[in-house]
Amino acid sequence: MRLGVLDVGSNTVHLLVVDAHPGARPLSAYSHKEELKLAELLDARGAINAQGVERLAEALRTASRTAEDKGVEDLLAFATSAVRESSNAESVLAHLAEETGVKLQVLSGPEEARLTFLAARRWFGWSAGRLLVLDIGGGSLEMAYGIDEQPDAAVSLPLGAGRLTSTLPGDPPEAGAFRSLRRHVRAEIARTVGDFTRLGRPDHVVGTSKTFKQLARLTGAARSSEGPYVRRQLTREALESWVPKLAAMPSDERAALPGVSRGRARQLPAGALVAEGAMDLFGVDVLETCPWALREGVILRRLDHLDTA
Numbered sequence: 001m002r003l004g005v006l007d008v009g010s011n012t013v014h015l016l017v018v019d020a021h022p023g024a025r026p027l028s029a030y031s032h033k034e035e036l037k038l039a040e041l042l043d044a045r046g047a048i049n050a051q052g053v054e055r056l057a058e059a060l061r062t063a064s065r066t067a068e069d070k071g072v073e074d075l076l077a078f079a080t081s082a083v084r085e086s087s088n089a090e091s092v093l094a095h096l097a098e099e100t101g102v103k104l105q106v107l108s109g110p111e112e113a114r115l116t117f118l119a120a121r122r123w124f125g126w127s128a129g130r131l132l133v134l135d136i137g138g139g140s141l142e143m144a145y146g147i148d149e150q151p152d153a154a155v156s157l158p159l160g161a162g163r164l165t166s167t168l169p170g171d172p173p174e175a176g177a178f179r180s181l182r183r184h185v186r187a188e189i190a191r192t193v194g195d196f197t198r199l200g201r202p203d204h205v206v207g208t209s210k211t212f213k214q215l216a217r218l219t220g221a222a223r224s225s226e227g228p229y230v231r232r233q234l235t236r237e238a239l240e241s242w243v244p245k246l247a248a249m250p251s252d253e254r255a256a257l258p259g260v261s262r263g264r265a266r267q268l269p270a271g272a273l274v275a276e277g278a279m280d281l282f283g284v285d286v287l288e289t290c291p292w293a294l295r296e297g298v299i300l301r302r303l304d305h306l307d308t309a
Contacts, residue, residue: 002029003302004072005295006063008079008104010039010138010162011264013059016295017070022303026296030070034059035263038082039139039162047088053095060100076298078105080112081139081160109156113142115297117151120206122300123292129203132196132282135293136211136274138162138267141189143278145196152199155192159185161211161264161271171250173269178247181270186277193281205284207234208293210264211271215239216289217259224259228291235286236279243272 001021007014017030036059041052048056060077067075083089084106097103107115113135120133133151135142139160144151164185168177207216212234217223219238222230246254246269255265264271279287 001073002071003299004067004070004075005298006060006067006075006077006102006104007295007298008036008038008056008060008077008083010080010082010160011035011037011267013056013063014295015063015066016299017067017072018299020299020303022306026299026303030066032063032066034062037138037162039160039166042086045087046085048083048086048092053092056092057096057099060096060102060104064100064102074302075102076105076302077102078107078298080107080137080294081109081156081158081163084108085139109140109142110154112137112140112294113144113154113156114151115301116142116208116294117144117146117154117297118149118300119292119294119297120208120290121146121149122296123290124204124206130200132202132205132284133208133290134206134212134275134278134287135208136161136271137209141274141278143192143196145199145202153196155195157188157192159188159274161267161274164270164274165267168270171266172248175247178269178273182273182277185273186281189274189277189281196282201283205279205282205287206290207275207287208290210261211268212275212287212289214259214261214264214268215242215272215275218242218257221259221289232289233286234275234279234289236276236284239272239276239279243269243276246272 005016018026020026043049141157141159144154146152216234221232251266255262
């Protein structure tokens, strides 16, 4: 069957269309992203403003029409932290459903972590052993650990690259503000480390999300054009050498670096701080990036339900 996943995140609205069958690997048929930066369309009360609601409604209408054009049988639409944490989420969701016909399911942070973990487990298989999965989104950082398909620990922290970038004045960011952010990031992550380390050391550490992929490419990993099956790693040593360089560059210079998109260039220093902090505090020297993440986890869960129906 042909499934569509519509992901309303803090940075983008992403429609992914796949051909999928229970027991088989989902095959991507179509992908389209629209940069919305929803986290920047909040008013002083933390509510999605009128412009944000209208832009989101138009993005959903476009995605719904495209999904129909592509022959999608079932559209799985969900939203993450930007909608989840807005003070007017309930009224916005009702308005969007009425105006566009798209009913967004709002995922909790731990649910995001669990679904991303499921995708990484299926990608790497049982032989990978105990997995620690890290995912840096626009609004939050998700972390999950376990040996099965359901993690033994799953948490979400408000440490997304977009959210943190909004607290950094200047381009490049002011040095004092960047040091303060580093302290904040590490203190937040450190509060959760004990919940994971008591479960034992992971056999394999995985980084999903655009931030980890860009950082891996920046530090020498293969280009995306070489395909999803090439092993791509990020080392803490290489990352630590890049963090101060990224913080000292304006966005235009970052956008010219290998693997860095213009739309994400401004967020990369904050994202790199989160990646560095997580790898350091968890004692991770090397992680491997994963082509699958939250969207694939949503698809896999849907297929599992079909298989047991």
